[in-house]
Amino acid sequence: MSEKLQPISSAILPSSGASTNITLPGDGNTLIAQANVVNMKSVYIPVVQANGVTLPTRRTINADYYNLFIIGDETFTGGYFIVPKKCALTESIAPELKALYAKLDMDAVATIKTFPAIFAGKNHQYCCAGGNQEAYLGFVNDISIQDNGIRVSFHLLYAIPQRRLNELACEISIDSASAFNEFDSTHWTIKRINIIEKLRNAGLDTLL
Structure with missing residues (x-):
């Protein structure tokens, strides 16, 4: 399998709800609660419209976090999934x-939506993804x-080949032990990476 990231077929992209574009004042920077300056940038991402046409849509992102x-055996083909409350921003x-974010109020959600996201199912075995198991880069x-x-x-x-994310566990701030890592447990978290x-x-083109 190529180490290049593979574009998602438009057939499985959600067809409703255009990506949110958050307008920020100033010179492309914003301040969050702990008063750190966060670099923001606008990117264009493909969004499938209701008529099936794919159009580039501008989205403002904060790449300092993800x-x-x-999520269990989720394949991320339905446009949404459910995170158990006990697994949402708790570990x-x-x-x-x-x-800052676990309260999930309006401001927290607006900020969370600017972060890139990794979406993955649980490893097929502890610390080991299946041979063809894929995770995905995207947005909330x-x-x-x-x-x-x-x-x-x-x-x-x-x-993204999920085995590569397991191999990059230290670099992308994945909690790991000798026979267990975060990809073995259903949960949602936010990383300052x-x-x-x-x-x-790591040689994986993101085009962002």
């Missing part, structure tokens, strides 16, 4: 990030709290 979703997350489109969990709608950009830069440095 969302990590590990493998820095206390200051949990304090929306988040809502329901009785049965946290509903997350998403936009996929590229497929530039995932775009890390993937690019």
Whole structure:
């Protein structure tokens, strides 16, 4: 399998709900609660419209952080998935990030949607992805709290061999032990890591 990221077929991209474009004042920077300056940039991503036409849509992103979703046997083909509440921003997350985002209020959700995201199913075996198992780079489109969990709608950009993410565990801030890592457990967390830069440095083209 090529180490290049594979574009997602438009047939499995969500067909409703254009990506959010968040307008920020100033020279492309914003301040968050801990008063660190965060570099923002606008990128164009392909979005499938209701009529089936794919159009480039501008999205503002903050690449200093990324969302990590590990969801059971999820294949990420339905446009959304459910994160159990007990697994949403409760583990493998820095206390200051949990304090900022776990409340999932309007401001927190708006910021979370600017972070790139890795979407993955659980490893087929502990610390070991299946031979053809793929994770995905993309974005969160929306988040809502329901009785049965946290509903997350998403936009996929590229497929990534999940074995490569296991190999890059240290570089992308994945909690690991000798026979277990975060890809073995259903959860959602946020990492203070530039995932775009890390993937690019590992020879995986992101086109972002």
